[in-house]
Amino acid sequence: MSKETTKPDTVNDRQSVRALERGLEVLRCFKAGDRFLGNQEIAVRTGLPKPTISRLTHTLTRLGYLSYSERFGKYHLDSAVLALGYSYLVNMDVRRIARPLMQELAEYAQASVSLGVQDRLSMLYIEAYRSSATVTLTLDVGSQIPIATTSMGRALLCALPEEERNSVLAQVQIRNESDWPRIKAGIDQASKDYAERGFCLSLGDWKRDVHGVAAPLVPTDGSRILVFSCAGAAFQLRRHMLEDDIGPRLLNLITNVKDALDRHL
Template identity: 60%
Template sequence: MDDTQKFDDDEESKDRQFVNALARGLELLRCFRPGEPYLTNAELARRAGIPKATVSRLTHTLTKLGYLAYSERRGTYQLASGVLALGYALLSNMDVRQIARPAMEELAEYSQASVSIGARDRLNMVYIETCRSTANVTLRLDVGSRIPLATTAMGRALLSGLPQSERDYLMDHIRQKDEENWPRIKAGIEEAFRSYEERGFCVSAGEWQKDVHAVGVPLLGVEGERAMAFNCGGPAFLLPRERLEADIGPRLVALANKVKADLGRA
């Protein structure tokens, strides 16, 4: 079973309105990952923790509905255009992407790095918009890319701005996912909380990937929008911690405040 599936099991088990068959079908769609477009029923069953006989019925149904496509030659399934249509409908209706993009492009060029905005998906952040500078060396993460909640500036920024109960819930699941490294992860998250309280942003310097530095700021409390966060990140040699804290961090805070104000007027 994929460890992300366990994330919501405790909440789902208490919900009498929860439709298990629908959840299982959606769980299969989540099994596909970048660079792994083709999966068999057996692989899907293993990743989702669902019996193979049930998976066979679900993949048949999802294929009929246009969310999966089956290859006779390979004997595998892949995501189909129905999933893309859902994703496009979501992105096209997010006002924040259109409103934030000009300011994101300006900061990306100034920093010679990448500026992105993402939303939480279980214990990850998913990019919903990203702007890269014209620099030859920059992060190559696109819309739809997933990064960890616990060790990235974007993820820690989101955690920093959440209500205490929700934050505690997520922290507990982060701990369960990686008990061995939890003391180090917890220390980094708590440092991010302090930074956010003092300066309005938090930094991840080589904690996600050793050669990547980034600063993050949450975007919260916007009516009609879910909790999100911005980041500005790039190669460590372009974004030393001192520059992130003295220059880029405050600029990202200003960007987030401007976007929040503009969304309120939209």
């Protein structure tokens, strides 16, 4: 697994603390499904020498961010990481404000309604609700999905400043050379949809049996872009339903959330 970044190169940045960067890269190696990772696996994922990784994992373990399993001879994330994530989530007013509106739309559409933010070349769920009838998409808070083929990711791309968007797309192209024409066509269509309707679609582009619609919320305080999406089974969420019904309802949800956030400023 190669490293991915959407941040400027920090090798020659005098203000950057390289040791801290490397420690955070180690923590980033742990993805959903990676309960345990050994030093060798982490070295491969970060591109750092194994002796360096050994020192980093030792330090992170001492600080409570990692824990070592004697049984498996590998590491797993520990409570200090959870504490950081919890502090981040609990202090986001948008989750509290959006929660009942998301639940209402999820039950109406019989689908999943999610709130996400960019995490390099992925979108990270920070809130998610699904109706009791949803069986196709069962992602939860902390899940990550691709930025280029999902409606959520495409909506984020449409809202990014041009320079940032071009940087992300260049990295997506490098990592998906053979599939780039198809991916680019989907992004171009999403841009047209966003310009015309205010939301983006993904109709089986990420997963064949999943359709979705998404739109961004750009906070007036200059904080990071948020994206709301509604996704579910393709046989339930047909194109016309997303375009004529669910999409407009999602835009209304975003307007209500944004108005409430602005009142809190």
